[in-house]
Amino acid sequence: MTESEPTARDIAAMDEAERAQWFHDNREQVAEESTPAVLDRVVSVRVSPEDLGLLTEAAAAAGMKLSAWLRKVALENAAMASAAPPAAVLSGEETRRLQDSVLNIVELLERSGIRLDTTADEGDRSLVLKSLRRPRKKKIKAGK
Secondary structure, X not given: OOOOOOXXXXXXXXXXXXXXXXXXXXXXXXXXXXXXXXXXXXXXXXXXHHHHHHHHHHHHHOOOOHHHHHHHHHHHHHHHHHHOOOOOOOOHHHHHHHHHHHHHHHHHHHHOOEEEOOOOOOOOOOOOEEXXXXXOOOOOOOOO
């Protein structure tokens, strides 16, 4: 593999059009260097009828057979999963303590006259704090 050749992870990160273009541009080299994949293992996965419908539609939209599409998606996600481990994994007790801490912070904020803005869009997950206190009006001196 030369310096300019993408790794399997680089190829997995490409969108479908970029990947197709790369394989088309490098088809002779890929054919020479690759050996046919032996797909002799079967993995069973249970899914609901609704999930099967979604998966079948996604495979059809990609122009692929369901088996090939599932394999592609699984391998892409496996390549990405090893690259980005979770930031933190909390136990049930740690999760409860974190939730209690957040609730305590919210109570403290509300007692200080600050509340969470609940008018944000459903898709907007940012935290917006609003003061419950009215701004003070400037006193105007009489006689000016």
